[in-house]
Amino acid sequence: MKKTILVCCGPGCIAYGGLDVAASFREQIATLKMDVKLETVIKQTGCHGFCSRGPLVRIMPDDITYYRVKPRDTEEILKSLDNKPVGRLLYHGVGGNILKQQETPFYSAQKKLALRNVGEIDPKNINDYKARGGYEALRKALTMEPEDIIAEIEKSGLRGRGGAGFPTGLKWRIAAEYDNFPKYVIMNGDEGDPGAFMDRALMEGDPHGVLEGVIICALAVGATKGYLYIRDEYALSLQSMKDALADAEKAGFLGDSILGSGRSLHIEVVRGGGAFVCGESTALIESIEGSIGEPRATFAYPTEQGLWNKPTIINNVETFINIPLIIDEGGAKFAETGTPTSKGTKVFSLAGKVRNSGLVEAPMGMTMRKIIFEIGGGIVGNRHFKAVQTGGPSGGALPESLLDLPIDFDTLVRYGSMMGSGGMIVMDDWTCMVAVAKYNIEFLAKESCGACVPCREGLRALSMILTRICEGKGEPVDLEIIKSICELLTQTSRCGLGKTAANPVMSTLKYFPEEYEEHIKEKRCRAGVCSMGRSTVVTDSADMAAIVAMAEAARKVSYGVQSKDKTGAES
Amino acid sequence: MNIVIDGKTCEARPGEYLWDTARRNGIDIPALCRHDALPGRGCCRLCIVENENAVGSRSVIVSCVFPVTEGLKIHTRSEKIIRFRRILLKLLIERAPQAEGVLLDYCREYGVAGNGELFNDNTNEKCILCNRCSRACQELGNSAIQVTQRGIDKIVASPFNEPSPDCIGCAACARVCPTGAIACTDTREQRTIWNKTFEMVKCAECGKPFATAEELEWMKPKILDFESNLAYCPRCRGRHVANSAMV
Amino acid sequence: MILKEERLTQLLQKFPPERRQSLAVFQDIQQECGYLPKEHIIEAARYLKMPLAEAYAMVTFYRSFSLDPRGKYVIKVCDGTACHIKNVQGRLDCLKRILNLDPGETDKDGLFTVETVSCLGACAISPVMKVNDVYYGNLTEEKIYEILADLYRKEMMKA
Numbered sequence: 001m002k003k004t005i006l007v008c009c010g011p012g013c014i015a016y017g018g019l020d021v022a023a024s025f026r027e028q029i030a031t032l033k034m035d036v037k038l039e040t041v042i043k044q045t046g047c048h049g050f051c052s053r054g055p056l057v058r059i060m061p062d063d064i065t066y067y068r069v070k071p072r073d074t075e076e077i078l079k080s081l082d083n084k085p086v087g088r089l090l091y092h093g094v095g096g097n098i099l100k101q102q103e104t105p106f107y108s109a110q111k112k113l114a115l116r117n118v119g120e121i122d123p124k125n126i127n128d129y130k131a132r133g134g135y136e137a138l139r140k141a142l143t144m145e146p147e148d149i150i151a152e153i154e155k156s157g158l159r160g161r162g163g164a165g166f167p168t169g170l171k172w173r174i175a176a177e178y179d180n181f182p183k184y185v186i187m188n189g190d191e192g193d194p195g196a197f198m199d200r201a202l203m204e205g206d207p208h209g210v211l212e213g214v215i216i217c218a219l220a221v222g223a224t225k226g227y228l229y230i231r232d233e234y235a236l237s238l239q240s241m242k243d244a245l246a247d248a249e250k251a252g253f254l255g256d257s258i259l260g261s262g263r264s265l266h267i268e269v270v271r272g273g274g275a276f277v278c279g280e281s282t283a284l285i286e287s288i289e290g291s292i293g294e295p296r297a298t299f300a301y302p303t304e305q306g307l308w309n310k311p312t313i314i315n316n317v318e319t320f321i322n323i324p325l326i327i328d329e330g331g332a333k334f335a336e337t338g339t340p341t342s343k344g345t346k347v348f349s350l351a352g353k354v355r356n357s358g359l360v361e362a363p364m365g366m367t368m369r370k371i372i373f374e375i376g377g378g379i380v381g382n383r384h385f386k387a388v389q390t391g392g393p394s395g396g397a398l399p400e401s402l403l404d405l406p407i408d409f410d411t412l413v414r415y416g417s418m419m420g421s422g423g424m425i426v427m428d429d430w431t432c433m434v435a436v437a438k439y440n441i442e443f444l445a446k447e448s449c450g451a452c453v454p455c456r457e458g459l460r461a462l463s464m465i466l467t468r469i470c471e472g473k474g475e476p477v478d479l480e481i482i483k484s485i486c487e488l489l490t491q492t493s494r495c496g497l498g499k500t501a502a503n504p505v506m507s508t509l510k511y512f513p514e515e516y517e518e519h520i521k522e523k524r525c526r527a528g529v530c531s532m533g534r535s536t537v538v539t540d541s542a543d544m545a546a547i548v549a550m551a552e553a554a555r556k557v558s559y560g561v562q563s564k565d566k567t568g569a570e571s
Numbered sequence: 572m573n574i575v576i577d578g579k580t581c582e583a584r585p586g587e588y589l590w591d592t593a594r595r596n597g598i599d600i601p602a603l604c605r606h607d608a609l610p611g612r613g614c615c616r617l618c619i620v621e622n623e624n625a626v627g628s629r630s631v632i633v634s635c636v637f638p639v640t641e642g643l644k645i646h647t648r649s650e651k652i653i654r655f656r657r658i659l660l661k662l663l664i665e666r667a668p669q670a671e672g673v674l675l676d677y678c679r680e681y682g683v684a685g686n687g688e689l690f691n692d693n694t695n696e697k698c699i700l701c702n703r704c705s706r707a708c709q710e711l712g713n714s715a716i717q718v719t720q721r722g723i724d725k726i727v728a729s730p731f732n733e734p735s736p737d738c739i740g741c742a743a744c745a746r747v748c749p750t751g752a753i754a755c756t757d758t759r760e761q762r763t764i765w766n767k768t769f770e771m772v773k774c775a776e777c778g779k780p781f782a783t784a785e786e787l788e789w790m791k792p793k794i795l796d797f798e799s800n801l802a803y804c805p806r807c808r809g810r811h812v813a814n815s816a817m818v
Numbered sequence: 819m820i821l822k823e824e825r826l827t828q829l830l831q832k833f834p835p836e837r838r839q840s841l842a843v844f845q846d847i848q849q850e851c852g853y854l855p856k857e858h859i860i861e862a863a864r865y866l867k868m869p870l871a872e873a874y875a876m877v878t879f880y881r882s883f884s885l886d887p888r889g890k891y892v893i894k895v896c897d898g899t900a901c902h903i904k905n906v907q908g909r910l911d912c913l914k915r916i917l918n919l920d921p922g923e924t925d926k927d928g929l930f931t932v933e934t935v936s937c938l939g940a941c942a943i944s945p946v947m948k949v950n951d952v953y954y955g956n957l958t959e960e961k962i963y964e965i966l967a968d969l970y971r972k973e974m975m976k977a
Contacts, residue, residue, distance in 0.1 A: 051942030194898030273880025297613035714869030
């Protein structure tokens with residue numbers, strides 16, 4: 001029987017040697033051809049999600065998943081294809097080895113809508129995508145009136161996955177109603193949140209799924225030009241989306257006349273410049289226009305005056321990938337999943353001090369406890385859970401007592417955090433919450449565009465005060481100053497970055513006040529993270545001495561004893 | 572249309588920004604980054620006011636970039652706004668303790684003192700990053716200086732911090748600066764600004780230096796009858812024009 | 819590396835001379851040179867018809883640009899939240915002890931540059947660093963020793 005071997009080549013698995021495993025499979029197949037009478041296809045897929053156990057290898061159609069596969073295991077796996085699976089590489093569950101992905105605790109509670117194709121297909125192959133119903137939604141959308149497409153999206157209750165959760169259908173409706181052409185559609189793939197990698201996984205694992213969503217959006221609002229704004233650090237995502245664009249154009253899904261419909265859409269890729277603030281829609285627009293990414297000061301929305309002051313839709317990668325699904329199956333079907341105000345699923349990147357880290361897609365409304373302790377397998381090293389930070393650096397840290405909250409856009413905001421793009425960082429009792437607040441504020445201070453005073457100077461002041469507290473020089477009055485600056489930030493900043501920047505401080509102050517008190521009054525950090533002004537002694541190991549010697553030797557050999565000065569360096 | 576500001580009914584014009592409506596109606600809202608000759612920017616946030624909606628709940632808006640609409644109900648000096656302005660002024664005066672001019676007046680008015688409580692790392696700073704200088708330069712079509720870097724490292728600079736090829740030494744940047752942050756040294760012969768030194772041109776009539784050679788060169792295509800007009804300083808030019816009109 | 823004039827012209831002319839292309843132009847120059855040489859920024863600004871001050875504002879605003887030459891091996895250490903709470907600082911200290919470089923610095927041989935980035939998008943295997951295009955996850959001090967020792971060995975072999 002024909003077997004397909006899916007080798008995960010997501011970023012996690014690549015770092016663990018996923019590409020070597022794929023190469024080894026190809027090599028072994030070539031040498032074993034005579035012995036193993038099999039027709040075997042090797043596919044390099046996007047992220048399977050279970051990154052902490054990578055590289056992952058999945059055999060189809062048997063649906064057997066192997067974990068932590070090394071190149072030396074490939075021969076054994078190939079030889080076992082028609083026999084008994086390789087037991088030692090399987091998932092060891094409580095009741096014995098588990099063959100199927102879906103039956104492991106990591107996968108069983110998940111519901112894959114956005115990730116429906118990721119890990120299942122070869123992202124470079126448009127036919128793989130088509131074989132799973134890809135571009136059918138586009139064909140259907142071409143037979144629909146724009147108004148009906150928008151109505152379907154509204155019915156689905158889909159809200160923007162980039163963070164703020166604005167209703168997608170409404171956004172499209174507003175832009176569609178302006179009689180001002182040309183209109184633009186922009187995909188925001190500038191995933192700048194530290195701790196988030198879901199957009200990357202989608203662009204690398206199912207680029208056509210994302211693209212199909214963008215095309216349908218353009219049809220709905222009447223846009224004829226599209227931009228995919230992708231973070232420059234994501235080399236693989238850029239390549240993946242560029243390849244998908246070329247293939248889609250060849251297949252007639254893009255261009256002057258989409259599938260002969262007479263509707264045109266041209267899309268180009270724009271590389272982001274490495275600025276967190278460009279996740280803000282008007283800053284992103286400025287960036288595409290070739291300016292610095294400062295959010296606009298005006299009160300007009302991009303749906304009215306966006307790119308080159310024309311009506312513009314900006315949606316996040318994950319928002320777009322849900323679109324084909326909604327058109328295919330209908331908005332009502334999509335709305336069956338989730339909570340009354342937040343529909344569908346959300347992809348989270350689960351990381352930090354959690355046992356199973358990786359990409360997790362959960363229906364809206366699942367509790368954080370379930371995600372962290374069931375899917376995530378609990379805390380690493382038998383430490384105790386302390387907090388979970390959702391929403392990236394401008395989200396909040398929530399304590400154990402709130403773990404049973406259902407996750408949706410509104411609940412998280414109500415408790416001082418936010419959905420953000422879906423980062424979920426788990427912290428244990430070795431994490432200092434004051435230091436975490438300081439880290440987040442320092443990040444935001446660096447990433448603020450610096451245009452308005454509350455954000456630029458307020459964050460600088462917060463960062464200085466928090467540093468002071470972590471060094472054991474804090475005073476009780478500092479907490480009052482922190483609170484007043486936080487209020488200023490929230491209410492007077494120009495854009496979303498500043499308006500949410502107080503979250504990491506306010507949430508830790510609210511849920512972990514005792515840690516601030518200890519730092520200030522007792523000059524003590526219970527997690528042992530903050531130096532409190534004492535210097536730490538670093539001892540060098542034997543390895544260290546050896547490598548420093550080697551470094552010296554390398555310098556002498558490759559550059560001669562006389563080093564070139566910096567300015568004279570050339571390559 | 573009519574709007575209400577601090578209980579007073581004010582006549583507002585379509586397309587106008589709230590700050591301008593208020594001023595026309597005799598209500599002064601403090602502002603630092605705003606300048607009559609430059610588009611609003613919403614940087615300093617000092618011109619924040621509260622906007623009360625129909626059900627009585629209030630939100631903070633920035634008056635220099637907020638377009639007026641019929642029936643607005645605005646509070647420019649509520650307790651919250653005063654509190655916020657005080658924090659903003661505190662942040663600004665601590666950032667730029669050497670600032671001159673209107674910032675100090677506002678600080679006095681709002682009872683704010685800069686004493687190094689928040690920042691203690693830039694004691695010689697005068698610049699509050701209001702962007703007036705770079706906007707003025709841009710509006711004049713030169714763009715010789717810009718706000719560079721980002722976030723807390725933001726700083727106004729010429730390209731590579733070197734004398735800018737585009738700078739004509741007109742000193743418009745220094746004139747619009749609200750805090751005296753731009754160093755411009757004039758002697759009878761020379762002007763030095765942004766690390767670039769210019770030769771001064773003297774008025775054909777009174778002999779006073781009135782512009783740099785580059786500035787006049789820049790004006791050349793923009794002014795009719797260049798030769799006769801730009802040999803004189805603005806003051807003598809008026810007299811000269813009047814004289815020639817009489818002849 | 820400074821590009822030859824014809825190479826730079828070739829590179830620029832791939833793009834229409836419009837300001838909106840500025841990010842892409844600078845990115846391509848940086849890709850070829852490893853950094854943005856001043857003379858290329860000036861040339862590119864002229865080509866794109868944008869004031870030099872605005873080009874300079876662009877390249878100093880966006881973090882992915884470097885105005886200083888960088889080493890043959892650019893080590894990007896992730897300082898995202900997940901990496902941060904797993905003590906990325908310890909790994910940076912380790913690099914500092916071996917290479918004597920703080921983040922943002924390049925050694926005088928032009929061999930190594932150490933940088934921190936806000937997130938490499940590989941949080942599940944944190945702490946992470948990237949040497950040129952290769953990711954290394956679950957970093958320990960021992961792993962850093964191995965990685966650097968390998969690079970040094972490679973350099974010695976070449977010489």
